[in-house]
Amino acid sequence: MGSVxxxxxxxxVPVESLEEVLGRAATLAPAQTEEIERxxxxxxxxxxxxxxxxxxxxxxxxxTLPAVRLLAHELGLAATPGAAELIxxxxxxxxxxxxxxGGLREILEPVGQVLGIPRHRIHGVTCQWAEDGSLVGxxxxxxxxxxxxxxxxxxGPAFDGPSIGVGDGATxxxxxxxxxxxxxxxxxxxxxxxxVVAGADHVAENMASLGAVLAKLLS
Numbered sequence: 001m002g003s004v005x006x007x008x009x010x011x012x013v014p015v016e017s018l019e020e021v022l023g024r025a026a027t028l029a030p031a032q033t034e035e036i037e038r039x040x041x042x043x044x045x046x047x048x049x050x051x052x053x054x055x056x057x058x059x060x061x062x063x064t065l066p067a068v069r070l071l072a073h074e075l076g077l078a079a080t081p082g083a084a085e086l087i088x089x090x091x092x093x094x095x096x097x098x099x100x101x102g103g104l105r106e107i108l109e110p111v112g113q114v115l116g117i118p119r120h121r122i123h124g125v126t127c128q129w130a131e132d133g134s135l136v137g138x139x140x141x142x143x144x145x146x147x148x149x150x151x152x153x154x155x156g157p158a159f160d161g162p163s164i165g166v167g168d169g170a171t172x173x174x175x176x177x178x179x180x181x182x183x184x185x186x187x188x189x190x191x192x193x194x195x196v197v198a199g200a201d202h203v204a205e206n207m208a209s210l211g212a213v214l215a216k217l218l219s
Contacts, residue, residue, distance in 0.1 A: 001094045001095050001218075002095050002096070002162045002217070002218045003097075003160045003162075003164070004090055004095060004096070004098070005098045005099075005163065005164065005180070005181055006097065006098065006099050006167070007165075007166060007168060008099050008103045008112075009101065009102075010169075010187070011166060011167050011187045011190075012080055012111070012112075013075045013078065013079055013080060014078070014080055014189075015190075017071060017075065017104070017107050018057065018063075018104065019036055019037060019040045020071060021068055021104075022061040023036060023061075025062075027061075035060060036057050039057050040053065043171070044168065044169035044170060044171065044193060045169070045196070046169075046170030046171075049147070050146070051147065054125070054138070058138075065129045065134075065135075066133050068107055069106060071107060072109075072110040072111055075111045076114040079115060080189065080207060081207065082207030082211075083115060084115050084116065087115050089211070093218075095160075096159070096160050097116075098121040098123070098157075099122045100148050101144075101148075102148065103124045103125065104127060105123075105124045105125065105126050105127075107124075108122050108123075108124045109122050123144060123151060123152075124144050125142060125144050126138070126139035127139060147171060147174070148172070148174065149175065152175070152178075153178075162182050162218065163183075164185060164214060165183070165184045166187050167184075168188065168190065168191050168193060169193065170193070170196055173199050176201075184199070185204050186202070186203045187210065188204070
């Protein structure tokens with residue numbers, strides 16, 4: 001049996017979830033929304049470290065817990081077409097399915113569980129919240145605040161092999177470069193990043209083609 005480690009944003013869902021929730025802030029000017037998008041892209045194409053990308057976006061706008069929970073509900077109803085079916089098929093075949101993301105756990109966990117992924121295989125950024133739902137800050141003990149590689153290094157997961165990473169960003173490709181996954185599939189349905197595609201072992205433009213790639217790698 002094997003393990004499939006999915007990215008979340010622009011892979012299992014058609015948006016960048018943090019960008020989406022920050023962009024809904026009522027006081028955000030158009031120029032600030034554009035800057036958040038620029039920073040997100042810089043982090044995803046590898047020209048800016050994930051930690052700096054995260055902190056720079058939070059310096060512009062901060063999410064509230066009610067807004068995060070609302071977005072989680074919406075994304076649970078609007079996951080990438082075919083994702084739930086593919087995950088169900090992989091699970092039925094005995095493979096482990098994981099989410100490893102730079103997104104907020106309060107979004108990842110509800111959507112992941114809708115898709116049939118158990119909570120203990122869902123990992124991402126942990127925040128600290130005040131009683132009124134405002135953001136206190138990022139959890140300093142959470143390695144995923146730094147990067148996916150740092151998060152998994154601290155976590156020390158034991159993926160069943162063969163292990164396959166799937167995602168759209170440089171932070172996903174880094175999992176193969178760090179040895180956490182044996183194969184990396186660039187997922188390009190929503191965004192195709194030149195450097196990520198060039199470094200990938202395989203490319204999938206939708207869930208149907210991803211299923212075909214995974215079937216070969218897991219056989």
